[in-house]
Amino acid sequence: MTETTYSGSDAADRGNDMAARRKRRDAANRRLQYYGIGAISFAIGLLALLFASLIVSGYTAFTQTHVRIDFPISATHVKPDAIDQGNYRLVVRDALADLFPDVTSPADVRSLGQILTNNTQFFVRDAVLADPSVIGRSVTLEIPASDPFDQLNKGVIDRNVPENQRRVTDRQIGWFDQLVAQDRVTAPFNWALFTAPNSRFPELAGLSGAIVGSALTLLVCFVLSFPIGIAAAIYLEEFAPKNRWTDLIEVNINNLAAVPSIVFGLLGLAVFLNLMGLPRSAPLVGGMVLALMTLPTMIIVTRAALKAVPPSIREAGLGMGASKHQVIMHHVLPLAMPGILTGTIIGMAHALGETAPLLLIGMNAFITSEPGGITDAATALPTQVFIWADSPERGFVARTAAGILVLLGFLIIMNGLAVWLRQRLERTW
């Protein structure tokens, strides 16, 4: 009793003080928490913005405006005995003249022809080559519209802006609208994005060359880095004596893993291209450079997987009279395999997205055919994206974003596979 009276006001003071301090401390605690939430929301928001902007600008490239045109194949333009030398330019002109009889002046005919892709004549030629019996009759083809009209059809080019600020004239729009009114304009799924090689014209450009190039590059990379990585990891983890030499190798591997990827490109350029004279732009060289780049990761991942196998397995094997090699080949390696495979897939996904070293060995060339082998000139998916991002035509913006979506699609599949493998096969001891 006496104590409270004795220090009454003092204790109340101290209590107030304490309460204020607690409030301050709690506020500081909450503040730190809010900073954290803010930082995380910022990161997640940016990721969402990244994907949203890619999808918004890329989804239009997954359809392509086509125009259905009847081409009269007259025997005067295309001789049956020399089909590939026929004058298909005139065939195209006749077909457009049939559709628009009132367009006669040469300048108008030219600007009318700009509605279709520049390569229309080759589409007609291929159709006639495929079926020579159409000579003298007419053939109906779905021809890709050229880039400005593809953009117009998709609403990217605004009709309401003044004529001199857009790439299509009012008359061209009028003709295009007539085609729309005749129900000749369609916008089907753009399979050409996956089946056509690169082209100067956005409406024709596809990713097939880049996909094949990337596949070949990754194949070379895998064939080199998988066995070499596993062998090196087994040696360092299971056999190597602990001495300065193996210490040096280990420090080396850790440092190599952090060397900028472009330095590997310089190595490839100086050694593989300049010194050895291997072909430029080839998936072989690209795969070799990427293999050197992924090797440290492969070794680190494999060592972690080997380390996770408990020593009791090794001791049991040795106890049964197996040699050290047999224990590792028959027991340790198979048990570590799920971890190694998961790491390998992630390493390959990383290699698939790598661009800089491939630029230096020339895998950003303009190549309009799929590579036939690992020594042919080729591009890869990320370098194709880089080339398209540099192209000035409006249509390539959508193509670039679509190319990125395809690249990300492959990465998601690979990483999903890795996650699935991990969940499926991983075991805890």
Next chain:
Amino acid sequence: MIGYAFLLILAFSAVAYFVGRSTGSRFVATAGGKVHSLPGYHGAFVALWVGLPALLLLLLWVSFQGSAIDRMLLASLPETLTAGKSASEIDLIVSEIKNVAAGRMFSQPSADIVTVAERLQGWHAIADWAMIVVAACLMIVGLVLSRRLLSPRFRARNVVERIISGLMIGCSVIAILTTLGIIVSLIYEAAAFFRMVPFTEFLFGLRWEPQIALRPDQVAGQGAFGAIPVFVGTLLISFIALLVSVPIGLFTAIYLVEFADERVRAVVKPVLEILAGIPTVVFGFFAILVVAPAVRDFSNVLGLAASPNSALAAGLVMGIMIIPFVSSLSDDAMKAVPRSMRDGSLALGATPAETMTKVILPAALPGIVGGILLAASRAIGETMIVAMAAGLIASLTINPLDSVTTVTVQIVTLLTGDTEFDSPKTLAAFALGLVLFLVTLTLNIIALQIVRRYREQYD
């Protein structure tokens, strides 16, 4: 052709394995318990003897075929093509011949070039077939010889294990060879550069105009190789990137370690992993599609003039790219602080925030600093974002709204297109590469050292 040769070697080795194994099985059937090794080891012994020499041959052949044929081609060029031409003109002719031989024709080549190109095609065909034939002969010899060595008492297992051990050592040496290859090739080419351009001018010069003429008939500048503007640009962009990524990454890690429950962590961790797995070329496109226009509009609102490829845009996007890197490294560092220290602090009545700022952060600081150094090395070496979003002209400025260039951008622009290994333009890229390699290597070594030493303290 190399691919087919490789498959042929694989197929041959498989056949050799089965030949050896069936021999081994026969030993078991006839000699019973006196056989030293299991049949599989006899098979592996034969397969190694068949496959290894052939693979080695393939490797050497691929390494030297190109340069050997090039030399033969140069020696065999007819007088009419080479008369009175300089070395670089002859190089042009050679590359035209190669294009014609590969079927890439842009215009009608002259008759001389067509004949040489046809000869070149012939040589290539001969070389490819010779490679296959020699490899096949080697494999047959290997099969016959190694098959002869087999006997019931032959120690096939020991031999195979010794060969495999040797192979594994060879594979782990590749890592060292790669480093050596990087260092030697960079120093070799950079030395050639410094013979043309003085070392001091490169390190301390203030003007960088490397686009000089490769051929006498090209129109181009005089050339200046002072790399200071390039270094300053690199540091500026990396600094902006760290300014973005360090606070965000650090606060993310703090929240995840101290405040987040399992549910939040299960969402945020994969998001950060996705962010880390996005290829840099995608970030580069994001920079030119979204961030650079946004930066320009924003600075226009403020009344400032921003370049279309401002250092700020490139740095911001690079910062986004490094966030997961910083957060996961600081996360590791904070997790490595012993639990007892954290529990002790909480038991004394400290709030989680006080525990974090007064106990865990100071204890984890070396690890975090190491992580930031690694992030800085990542930012300096990052190529694609700056190649797409930063400028090409080296201007000496620290205004983040101006366009600057970086070491990696210069390497890419100098080495795409015409490359001539006797022009300072090409070799300058290797000098820049050497600087880049040394700087990132130093940062990495310091960072790894700090992280390692610190980790030992608590283990």
